[in-house]
Amino acid sequence: MSDTDHDRPDNNRASHDARDWLVRLTSGSLSAGELEQFKLWRDCRPEHRAAFEHEKRFWKQLDRLAQPAGNVARQQSSGMTRRSLLGGGAAIAAASAGFVAAPRVSIWWQADFIVPAGSQRELPLPDGTIAAVNTGGAIKVDFRVGLRLVHLLRGEAEFRIPPAADGSPFRVAAGGGNTDMSDGHLTIGNADDLTTVAVVAGHAAVYSPLAPDETVLSQRPYVDLASSQQTTYLSGANPGQPGAADLEMLLAWRQGKIIFEGKPFAAAISDIGRYVAEPVILRPGIDRDLAVSGIFSTAQPLAALQSLAKTQALSVRRIPGIAIILA
Structure with a gap:
């Protein structure tokens, strides 16, 4: 048996572990203690760091592939019914998830402290x-x-x-x-x-x-x-x-509140979206600049999304772990 063959099981294990860590890092739900565990794992052996770098490069390739998929979705949207848009939500959400993975990994790589979605x-x-x-x-x-x-x-x-x-x-x-x-x-x-x-x-x-x-x-x-x-x-x-x-x-979040006063619809959705683990996706054709106002609880972000969605007669569909779609 060659040295390369002897090392292969450990290398496979490192690749699997690296992939698991990358998924957890991009989920936004890792605690500070778990982040320290990741750093210890990454730094304890050279093959761990190499495996993680390999997985990051792979995810960046997916990131580049996701953008054309999003463009195709936008080009076809004018002919989509509401049913077909919701039926294809998982595909659109997957492209979106790929698109945001690389920036999230970059932040998690640098950060000493990260706060999970919905927490302070x-x-x-x-x-x-x-x-x-x-x-x-x-x-x-x-x-x-x-x-x-x-x-x-x-x-x-x-x-x-x-x-x-x-x-x-x-x-x-x-x-x-x-x-x-x-x-x-x-x-x-x-x-x-x-x-x-x-x-x-x-x-x-x-x-x-x-x-x-x-x-x-x-x-x-x-x-x-x-x-x-x-x-x-x-x-x-x-x-x-x-x-x-x-x-x-500005400090409403310290009291468990989100306050909007004449804020553009898309910006308000983006703010509320920080309190949920999944990315929030707006279907094409939504009035992104519609001014909205309100006071919402940070503990009930889905209810806040549903309230804002009603201002444009939209429905909210959550695909757990994938995306929240307003259409």
Whole structure:
């Protein structure tokens, strides 16, 4: 028996394990403890890391294949009846699931803390900061000498920040920009390339675009935020001028609520979709810009989806573990 033949059973086991981990990582339901188990598995043997990289490449190939499938579905949609659309929902959902797999894997690979769909977590950081992370959120802690750096990779988080003994600033890197604060209370959300920063108490400086670890700031333009002020910025763009922050709406999730006031339909569905494990798919032809308002419970996201669906006479069909389809 050759060395290659001798190793094959272990390699097959590593491939199966890698595939299982990848499925669990992209499901959005892994706990912080399970993520640590994954990292230990990945790092304990070179063949584990190699198998996981191989599976990631395979999923990315599926990702590239999923987009043409979505295009075909859109081209055929004008001739679809409601029955045929729902009957083909599993195929459309599978393409969508393939499309979102690669970004999710990238986030899970980087993150130190990930919050499963429908949950919230309060995380004590090394400096005494309390980070509250909302559903589907992911952060990476990257403290270093002279800089308390946290990456908000996805979602929204609230930070209660104590002053550092050495005076080092606390920085949240999100969406290609940075928010610096010495101490205080702020909330940051990142979705669809738009980052929203609001100060609850204290002062913060918001820089964008800027590398997360950049420390030479004297020539960098920034926006200064005082208590109850907010700004937004798109990835690669400068932050807007400070404005009054609607803290009740921005922090509604801390009270178990989702609040919309004149929000476009598709954006509202996307927000609620963060509270469910499956991707939410809108059929073609829906008025994505219809303004909707309401107050919903984070504990009942399906009921919230059904309420919003009624504004366009849509039905909601859930395919457990695959997708939720509004058609």
